[in-house]
Amino acid sequence: MNPTVRSNEEWQQALSRSPPDEAALIDLRRTLKASLSKALGASWGVDEADLEDFAQESLLRVLDKRGQFRGQSRFSTWASSVAIRVALTQLRRRRAPTLDWESLPGLTPVAEGLAPVDEMEQRELIRALGEAVETRLTKTQRQVIRALLEGLPLVAVADRLGKTTNAIYKIYFDSRKRLRRALEESGYKLEERHE
Amino acid sequence: MSDSEKLKALLKLVLDTAPEEIDCEQVLDVLCQYVELRQSQPLRAQSAEEFQCLRQHLSVCHECVEELEALERLFGAD
Numbered sequence A: 001m002n003p004t005v006r007s008n009e010e011w012q013q014a015l016s017r018s019p020p021d022e023a024a025l026i027d028l029r030r031t032l033k034a035s036l037s038k039a040l041g042a043s044w045g046v047d048e049a050d051l052e053d054f055a056q057e058s059l060l061r062v063l064d065k066r067g068q069f070r071g072q073s074r075f076s077t078w079a080s081s082v083a084i085r086v087a088l089t090q091l092r093r094r095r096a097p098t099l100d101w102e103s104l105p106g107l108t109p110v111a112e113g114l115a116p117v118d119e120m121e122q123r124e125l126i127r128a129l130g131e132a133v134e135t136r137l138t139k140t141q142r143q144v145i146r147a148l149l150e151g152l153p154l155v156a157v158a159d160r161l162g163k164t165t166n167a168i169y170k171i172y173f174d175s176r177k178r179l180r181r182a183l184e185e186s187g188y189k190l191e192e193r194h195e
Numbered sequence B: 001m002s003d004s005e006k007l008k009a010l011l012k013l014v015l016d017t018a019p020e021e022i023d024c025e026q027v028l029d030v031l032c033q034y035v036e037l038r039q040s041q042p043l044r045a046q047s048a049e050e051f052q053c054l055r056q057h058l059s060v061c062h063e064c065v066e067e068l069e070a071l072e073r074l075f076g077a078d
Helices: A008-016 A022-045 A048-068 A075-095 A120-136 A139-149 A154-161 A165-184 B003-015 B026-040 B045-050 B052-060 B062-075
Strands: none
Touching: A008 A022, A008 A048, A008 A075, A022 A048, A022 A075, A022 B062, A048 A075, A075 A154, A075 B062, A120 A139, A120 A165, A120 B003, A139 A154, A139 A165, A139 B003, A139 B045, A154 A165, A165 B003, A165 B026, B026 B052, B026 B062, B045 B052, B052 B062
């Protein structure tokens, strides 16, 4: 059967059998590999061996997460998005820069790097933000923020701190909220960009 | 990137922070719907509003932006 013409229900039925339908598994693996090739090929410079590895890992992940599919898109789109995340996570981990965690650089706002056209208020905001990073965040929050600003992907930060990427995202979110509150408490009127 | 440039980047992220945000895991489902809808038709105002949480997440998470771009390449290549 052509994978593009399977309905969501047909995918689910075939994959939920014990053991899963062999033809559906072959179709799914083929679909995932083709999707990864189109989605990542040239931009991420992945080769055939990478595609094989990523397709195999993605197949297992899709089977594992199948129960979380809510049917709000085509199953093949959802499975491809899972595969893209699996592959990009591996590629990010592979390409992550090496950081010395014990001496992550501080953030010192200086005139260098700021264009002369930068308004006075923004200079002040940036100075206050630098201060808030040092005084209002916990050690872990500061490490996460600094590591992300140094270009480390979430997964590399998660590996280093022994946490999940979602836990790191939560720390990143809480840190931003705390910094925003610190600026507001310092008297800055920040525009509400998201209602 | 100098410290000041990093702080400018952080300032943008802080300004884009919402009181409640969806995380990368929750984005996965919404991303598929968003890409399929955009592929089939321009987003209506109502749909655009429904995807506000996704847009907000994308403004603070460049990794999910990379995943969106990869998904768009997948559909664009068809």
